[in-house]
Amino acid sequence: MTGDIQTPAALTPANVPLRKGLPTREELLVYYPAKFTWHQLKTFVNSGDLGLLKRDIELQRRYDKWAVGIKEKYGSMVNYLLNYRLQWGKRDTLSLLTSAIQENQPAPDVPPSTTVVSQNELPPLPPDAPKYFSWETPSEYLSIIQNDWPYSVPPEVEHTLIWTRIPIYHPELVADSIKARIDQDGLWGFTGTTSPPPSPSILPTYLPALADWGITMDKMIVTPKGSDEEERLVARAGEEVARFVRNRWSEDEWETAWFVNPPRLQSVPGLAHIHVFARQKNRA
Numbered sequence: 001m002t003g004d005i006q007t008p009a010a011l012t013p014a015n016v017p018l019r020k021g022l023p024t025r026e027e028l029l030v031y032y033p034a035k036f037t038w039h040q041l042k043t044f045v046n047s048g049d050l051g052l053l054k055r056d057i058e059l060q061r062r063y064d065k066w067a068v069g070i071k072e073k074y075g076s077m078v079n080y081l082l083n084y085r086l087q088w089g090k091r092d093t094l095s096l097l098t099s100a101i102q103e104n105q106p107a108p109d110v111p112p113s114t115t116v117v118s119q120n121e122l123p124p125l126p127p128d129a130p131k132y133f134s135w136e137t138p139s140e141y142l143s144i145i146q147n148d149w150p151y152s153v154p155p156e157v158e159h160t161l162i163w164t165r166i167p168i169y170h171p172e173l174v175a176d177s178i179k180a181r182i183d184q185d186g187l188w189g190f191t192g193t194t195s196p197p198p199s200p201s202i203l204p205t206y207l208p209a210l211a212d213w214g215i216t217m218d219k220m221i222v223t224p225k226g227s228d229e230e231e232r233l234v235a236r237a238g239e240e241v242a243r244f245v246r247n248r249w250s251e252d253e254w255e256t257a258w259f260v261n262p263p264r265l266q267s268v269p270g271l272a273h274i275h276v277f278a279r280q281k282n283r284a
Contacts, residue, residue, distance in 0.1 A: 011026055011029050011030050012030065013030060013031070016029075016030045016031075018031055020062070020065070020066070021066050022066070022096050022148050022149075023059065023062070023096070023148075023149070024096050024097075025096070025097055025098075028059075028097075028150070028155075029155060031058070032056040032058060032059045032152070034152050034153055034154045034155065035054075035056060035152040035209060035212070036152050036153065036154070036209055037154060038154055038156075038157060038279055039198060040206050040209055041053070041151075041153060041154075041157070041257060041277055042190065042197055042198050042257050043197075043198040043200070043202060043203060043206055044203075044206070045188050045190075045197075045257045045259055045277075046188065046190075046197045046198055046199075046200055046257075047200045047203050047220070047222070048185060048200060048220075048222035048223060049185075049220045049221050049222050050185070050186050050188065050259055050261055050262070050265055051220075051221065051265055052210060052215060052220070053151050053259075053275075054151060054152060054210070054213050055149060055150070055151050055152060056152045057212055057213070059149065059152075063149045078271060081163070081271060082122065085145070085148075086143040086145070086163050087143055088140055088141065088142065088143050088165065089138075089139045089140035089141075089142065089143075090143075091103040092143070092144065092145040092146065094145070095145055095146040095148060096148070097146040097147075097148065097150070097158075098146070099146055099158050099160065100158070100280060101158075101160075101248070101249070101278075103144075122165055122271075125141075125165060125166075129141065129165075129166065130166050131166075131167075131170060131172065132166060132167050132168070132169075132170035132172060132173055132240070133164050133166045133167065133168045133170075133240055133241065133244075133272070134240040134243075134244070135240055135243035135244040135246075135247055137164065137166055137244070141164055141165040141166050142162060142163065142164050142165075143162075143163040143164075144160065144161070144162050144163070144248075145160070145161050145163070146158065146159065146160055146161070147159040147160065147161050147275075151277075153277060154279075156279055156280065157277050157278065157279045158276075158277070158278045158279075159275065159276075159277055160275075160276040160278060161273050161274070161275060161276075162244070162273060162274040162276065163271060163272070163273045164272050164273065164274070165272075166272070167272055168187075168241065168260055168272045168274065169182065169237075169260075169272075173236065173237050173240065174237045175233045175236075175237075177230065177233065178226075178230055178233045178234055178237065181223050181226070181230075181234070182234070182237060182262065183262055183263060183264075184221065184223060184262055184264065185221075185222075185223050185262055186259060186260050186261050186262035186265065187234070187237060187238040187241065187259065187260045188238070188257070188258065188259035188260070189238050189241070189242045189245075189257075189258055189259075190255075190256065190257050190258075191242065191245050191246045191249060191251055191254070191255070191256045191258070192246075192249065192250075192251040192252075192253075192254050192255035192256055192281070193255055197257075200222075203217075204217065238260070241258060241260060241274055242258070244274075245258045245274075245276060249276070249278050252281075253280060253281055253282070254278050254279065254280055254281065255278075255279050255281055256276055256277060256278045256279070257276075257277045258274060258275065258276045258277070259274070259275050260272075260273075260274050260275070261275070
């Protein structure tokens with residue numbers, strides 16, 4: 001388990017102004033310090049209820065205010081993402097939060113336009129586009145960015161979003177027998193670990209960290225463990241995502257916890273994306 005989360009002493013409210021809109025890393029450290037340790041995050045991911053993963057309450061309020069203006073300007077959050085934030089096949093140059101991953105993708109040829117247009121759905125995929133997301137999905141169908149509004153993760157943990165024009169859930173990957181379970185629970189996994197992920201059985205010891213959100217064991221939505229065959233099918237449904245994550249975040253250098261929200265928890269319905277919490281091992 002990681003130790004207590006510390007804010008660098010040099011950062012204080014006196015030298016880090018509290019602004020509006022997208023937060024800087026310095027603001028996150030000073031005004032929205034992490035509520036969860038790395039071990040707690042992994043436990044929440046492995047609990048079976050991805051709804052336990054939370055953004056700082058004050059940061060959520062800031063997001064909600066920002067989102068009002070974004071929706072007024074673009075018409076919807078989907079329009080904002082499609083018209084401005086997501087740069088398919090290009091390196092993320094818009095985030096105020098940086099990643100230690102060295103990108104091979106080109107930067108956008110020109111800065112994204114802030115002109116509002118009426119695009120509210122993804123453009124049609126070409127006939128030769130992949131049927132579903134895989135570890136070798138071409139980059140032109142992806143936009144990999146840092147989460148501008150990260151969950152309450154420790155300072156050493158990056159919160160990355162892999163947006164994809166290609167469906168993550170597909171009948172060829174998700175068998176009919178587990179579809180209802182995936183629709184409720186989503187998918188998750190871990191890479192770069194040297195030991196099994198934290199057991200959900202220790203979750204009660206971490207519930208105090210979720211007290212501000214009113215989380216109790218009786219409010220959790222968890223599917224009971226299935227048969228060996230069902231668990232095999234669930235693992236198969238997430239294998240392409242797991243392989244993509246392993247390829248991008250070298251297991252020699254990174255430990256990750258990744259997840260794909262079920263439809264009931266998707267903040268932007270209709271746009272598929274993967275969350276990745278990534279922690280460099282040499283910072284342990």
